[in-house]
Amino acid sequence: MTVLTRRALNRALLHRQLLLRRWKLTPAKAIERLIGLxxxxxxxPYVALWTRLDGFRREQLTRLLTDRKVVRLALMRSTLHMxxxxxxxALRPVLQPMLEAAYTRSVYGRENLDLDKIAKLARELVEAEPLTNADLGRALAERWPGKDVTALLHAVRTTLAIVQLPPRGLWGVGGQPTGTTAEAWLGRPFNPTSTDELVRRYLAAFGPASVADAQQWSGLTRLREVFDRLALKTFTDENGVQLYDLPDARRPHPDxxxxxxxxxxxxxxxLSHADRARILAPEHKPHVFxxxxxxxGTVLVDGFVAATWKLRPDALTVTPLWALPDEVExxxxxxxxxxxxDVPIRFVAEPAT
Known part of the structure; x- marks a missing residue:
């Protein structure tokens, strides 16, 4: 079986993540190819597109959000994605079992809440008028007095596809998010994909990868049976772990x-592999996570994490993990x-906090 070196996996990942060059893609097409940001x-998300696309402008993503072409909600790993x-x-229905399992395992799952009743009332409330978490929490607390409000809100986030509405999510805009259901905001019902298609798309964006990698990315479990029934190419990494890839996927030369x-x-x-060594050396993980x-934020040099960075009001600071070339500045x-x-670039010795 062909062995893929760490560098070969690195170049494959960079290619599929649009990081070997800046691509002439629309932001919507890039987000689709990456299966979200x-x-x-x-x-x-704005920086993610800037670093990947040729000529990307902030207003392009802002327009997608305000025009309801792109949304923010909890998806893979039960984390917010755009x-x-x-x-x-397509994705939310196939990820729903993972979201429910994560809720059950959490401290909020011990509250013994009636998720169906909570979802029914929450849907009526947010579809009648988009609500902030504070307003929704107060309404739910009136119906279930004595219950933990945070647990009630997590129950809603688990059972309903709540999207955060603009201006939340726009460049530089903070404040309390306001939400409603995806179906109400987009004006159409769910159109579920299959788990098989989800795995294919994962490999197209992050492969070659192991079953554990796909489970790390999605939060889903028991994906071995999905990999086994798909017609995939197989490899091993340098540690003997079996990897899978789409038959026609491009894997650039390691050099x-x-x-x-x-x-x-x-x-x-x-964040999308159980083994991140293809891009982040294990000894550097504490500086990033x-x-x-x-x-x-990280800086890639020759494809690997070589520094962290942070934009502050007074400077853009870069913290090297090893000697950096002039191209970084x-x-x-x-x-x-x-x-x-309009700030200077500063190289600092300690990771930014």
Missing amino acids: QAQATNP VTADDCL TPAPVRFLPEFDNTL TNNGLIR QEAHRLAAFADA
């Missing part, structure tokens, strides 16, 4: 040049210009 914070409207309606790229916080390129659950200036940040 991690979107816990407001600005990272996906196309079509993918929202393919890889440009300097700035990835935003929470970028899925770092913080104890309080944050994933710092040049790309940092381009990022600052994209963000309309």
Whole structure:
């Protein structure tokens, strides 16, 4: 069986994540190809597209959000993602069992709540008028006095596909999110994909990959049977782990040049494999994944994480993990210009907090 080296896996991942060059794709097509962008914070999806697309402008993504072509909601790993409207309606049903299982395992699952009744009332409320979490929580607490409000809200987030409405999610906009159901916001019902198609799309965006990798990305379990019934090519990595890929997928030569790229916080390129060594050396993980659950922005040099970065009011700071080439500073200036940040580039010795 063919062995794929770490560098071969790196170049395949970079190609599929649109990171070997800047592509001439529309933002919607890029989001679809990437199966969404991690979107816990407001600005990272914009940076994710800037680093991947030729000539991307912030207003392009803003328009997709306000025109209801792209939405933010809980999907893979029960985390907020920004996906196309079509993918929202296709992916959420197939991920629903994972969301329910995660809720049951959580501390909120011990509340013994009637999820069906909560979902019914919440749907009536948010479809009549989009509500903030605070307003929805108060309404639910009136119906279930004495129950933990956070548990009630998590029950809603689990059972209903609640999308966060603009202006939440637009560049630089914070504040309380307002939500309604995906069906109400998009004006059409769910159109579920299959688990088989979900795995194919995962491999197209992140492969070659193992069963454990696909489960890490999606949060779903028992995907072995899906891989076994698909007609996939098989490989092993340098540790003997079996990997799968689509038969016609491109895997660039390991020596393919890889440009300097700035990835935003929470970028899925770092979050979608059980074994991240194809892009992040294990010894550097503590510098990227913080104890309080944050994933710092990173800088790729020759395809691998070589630094972290943070845009502050007074500077764009870069924290090297090893010696960096001059191209890093040049790309940092381009990022600052994209963000309309007239700040210097500073290289610091300790990871930004």
